[in-house]
Amino acid sequence: MRQPFFLCIALVALTVSFSPVLAHHGWSGNSDKEFELSGTVESGVSLAGPHATMKVRSNGQVWDITLAPPPRTEAAGLKEGVIPVGAQVTIQGHRNLDPKKFEIKTERVIWKGRTYNVYPDRK
Amino acid sequence: MSEFMAWLQNSALGHAMRESGVWTYAIVNLTHILGVATLFGSVLVLDLRLLGVWRHITLAAVTEPAIPLAASGFFIAVTSGVCLLATKATDYIGNPFLYIKFPAIGLGLLNVVLLNFLPAWKERKVRNLTSREQLQLAVAGGVSLLCWLTAITAGRMIGYW
Numbered sequence: 001m002r003q004p005f006f007l008c009i010a011l012v013a014l015t016v017s018f019s020p021v022l023a024h025h026g027w028s029g030n031s032d033k034e035f036e037l038s039g040t041v042e043s044g045v046s047l048a049g050p051h052a053t054m055k056v057r058s059n060g061q062v063w064d065i066t067l068a069p070p071p072r073t074e075a076a077g078l079k080e081g082v083i084p085v086g087a088q089v090t091i092q093g094h095r096n097l098d099p100k101k102f103e104i105k106t107e108r109v110i111w112k113g114r115t116y117n118v119y120p121d122r123k
Numbered sequence: 124m125s126e127f128m129a130w131l132q133n134s135a136l137g138h139a140m141r142e143s144g145v146w147t148y149a150i151v152n153l154t155h156i157l158g159v160a161t162l163f164g165s166v167l168v169l170d171l172r173l174l175g176v177w178r179h180i181t182l183a184a185v186t187e188p189a190i191p192l193a194a195s196g197f198f199i200a201v202t203s204g205v206c207l208l209a210t211k212a213t214d215y216i217g218n219p220f221l222y223i224k225f226p227a228i229g230l231g232l233l234n235v236v237l238l239n240f241l242p243a244w245k246e247r248k249v250r251n252l253t254s255r256e257q258l259q260l261a262v263a264g265g266v267s268l269l270c271w272l273t274a275i276t277a278g279r280m281i282g283y284w
Binding site for chain 1: 140141142145146147148149151152207210211282283284
């Protein structure tokens, strides 16, 4: 029984050695700097997985706004249809490091003086 | 590829995945993991046996539970996986891990088909295998382990791209 036991340990070690390279899901591809964008809602909040999304138009450019996972986004008060299309919003978060990708991993959405904090534990 | 992804995303399945509650994706994701765990768990035991571990247990005794479990796990993983993909299929166009994952699954399935053609595989229930036949099965077991480990690793990385 000793041989299979060590083989299993070796397999587990091999698998584990793959994992620590990666930082938290998603954020590593985005800038460390805080980023703010103001614009109008192009398409409203969608609570589809894996992350809730919306689109915001600013200076003619449509940005992909990535929010928290659906249950967490909804818990922050950001339900589908709450902010209407065409509304003026401010997005705070971190933009994609690829200058050709107009995407923001969002921490907060501000609309009519109300802040929807989808990642309250992030600064 | 992009036409297929757009079609899948706009299908009834895609709409259902996006519009049926905030926990839907998470629950389907859980189902996918259970399917993958069932598939890989049984494949791991079978492949290690083919590679020569636990020789005192007959191959037939290992294959009897391992094969139906692997097949059910595969079916669960594929059906839930299609649902996950349909949610935002076009988002995955150009994701390199997708182009590693699906060929790895294809090779894994091809390996299953080839294994089924080996006389040694059919004879496992009726007689003891020669060392040459055991070696053939060990190669199939090694290829299988490599394919499914690659598929799972690439699959896990899709979301981190």
